[in-house]
Amino acid sequence: MRRYRYIKSNAFTAGESLGNPAACLFLDDAPMTGEQMQSIASEHKGFVMEMVFCGQSEKADAKLTYYSSECEVDFCGHGTIATMYSLIKDTPELMSKPVVMVETNRKGMIEVYNAIKEEDAVYISAPDPIEHPTELTTAQLEEILELPCDTISKDLPIRIIDAGLRTLIVPVKDLETEISVYPNVSRLKTFCEGNDIDIILTFSMQTADTSAFAHTRVFAPRFGYLEDPATGSGNSAFANYLLSEKLWDGHLIAIEQGGNDRVFNSVKLKYANGKVLFGGKATVKIEGYYIV
Numbered sequence: 001m002r003r004y005r006y007i008k009s010n011a012f013t014a015g016e017s018l019g020n021p022a023a024c025l026f027l028d029d030a031p032m033t034g035e036q037m038q039s040i041a042s043e044h045k046g047f048v049m050e051m052v053f054c055g056q057s058e059k060a061d062a063k064l065t066y067y068s069s070e071c072e073v074d075f076c077g078h079g080t081i082a083t084m085y086s087l088i089k090d091t092p093e094l095m096s097k098p099v100v101m102v103e104t105n106r107k108g109m110i111e112v113y114n115a116i117k118e119e120d121a122v123y124i125s126a127p128d129p130i131e132h133p134t135e136l137t138t139a140q141l142e143e144i145l146e147l148p149c150d151t152i153s154k155d156l157p158i159r160i161i162d163a164g165l166r167t168l169i170v171p172v173k174d175l176e177t178e179i180s181v182y183p184n185v186s187r188l189k190t191f192c193e194g195n196d197i198d199i200i201l202t203f204s205m206q207t208a209d210t211s212a213f214a215h216t217r218v219f220a221p222r223f224g225y226l227e228d229p230a231t232g233s234g235n236s237a238f239a240n241y242l243l244s245e246k247l248w249d250g251h252l253i254a255i256e257q258g259g260n261d262r263v264f265n266s267v268k269l270k271y272a273n274g275k276v277l278f279g280g281k282a283t284v285k286i287e288g289y290y291i292v
Helices: 034-043 077-090 138-144 185-194 232-244
Strands: 003-011 020-028 050-055 062-067 099-104 108-115 121-125 130-132 159-162 166-171 199-204 214-219 253-257 265-272 275-280 282-291
Touching: 003 077, 020 077, 020 282, 034 050, 034 062, 050 077, 062 077, 077 099, 077 108, 077 121, 077 232, 077 275, 077 282, 108 275, 121 265, 138 185, 159 232, 166 232, 185 199, 199 232, 214 232, 232 253, 232 265, 232 275
Parallel strands: 020 050, 062 099, 166 199, 214 253
Antiparallel strands: 003 020, 003 282, 050 062, 099 108, 108 121, 121 275, 130 159, 159 166, 199 214, 253 265, 265 275
16 A cells, blocks of 8 residues: 545635636556556545656656546646645755756646746746637527527637637627526537537626626536536636737736636636736645555
8 A cells, every 4th residue: 555645725816716726636656557556536426526647757857647537637727836836835856947848748838937926826837729620500509508599799709729628619699698607518518529519608698796807607518517617727728718819918817717606617718929827825624545
């Protein structure tokens, strides 16, 4: 039997919000097989959205591998924020670095920007965006998302952008409609699988907090749950959408996220040196050891 350092953190917390939970095992010099990682992630179903396994890397300061209860995940923004915020804060060598290099199992190298002293946050460079064509109609999406007729905006396009996860982006006319829908998870999962979509991001340019730039929600039934309460990769795709639609000039903004069943979470976005950065803080809820 082996003991692994373990934390459960909530990423993208703000004020009284609960953030997005992720758990992390620090593997150090005792790597695990994919089957072991999947088994542990499956045990966490209903407790956290994703598991992060943080190991050693020959090319970077750490290597991250991500699993949901269902499968290995290409990239997990909130899990990266939760893990790296704690790892940097607890490691003097990393705390002294303005940029920490991280190897991911499927998406290559990413940069983590240490702004803990200045902003109590870390930022991550999102993977370069990839656009995928779509012929999905507003009528199809209103039906599958259980939105009222004519509530998807005709003034902005429906697009699929991959900035870590293949994200279908759907503009909704008003905030009240956007925060009130709860589509059927099994139907939505079948739809996503049939259209090669990882997650669906709905957004409204109306916000509850006047200091927020926009409001988003992210549906992720392919990963074993209906909704992700705060999302790095989805909001990174949204950031690229905002830039290309000339809705945003890249200055630091906060995106509020969540349905009307929770206190909204906060994801920070900015554009610097040709890269979209997403970030925030994390709150550790459980810390100890995991026995395997």
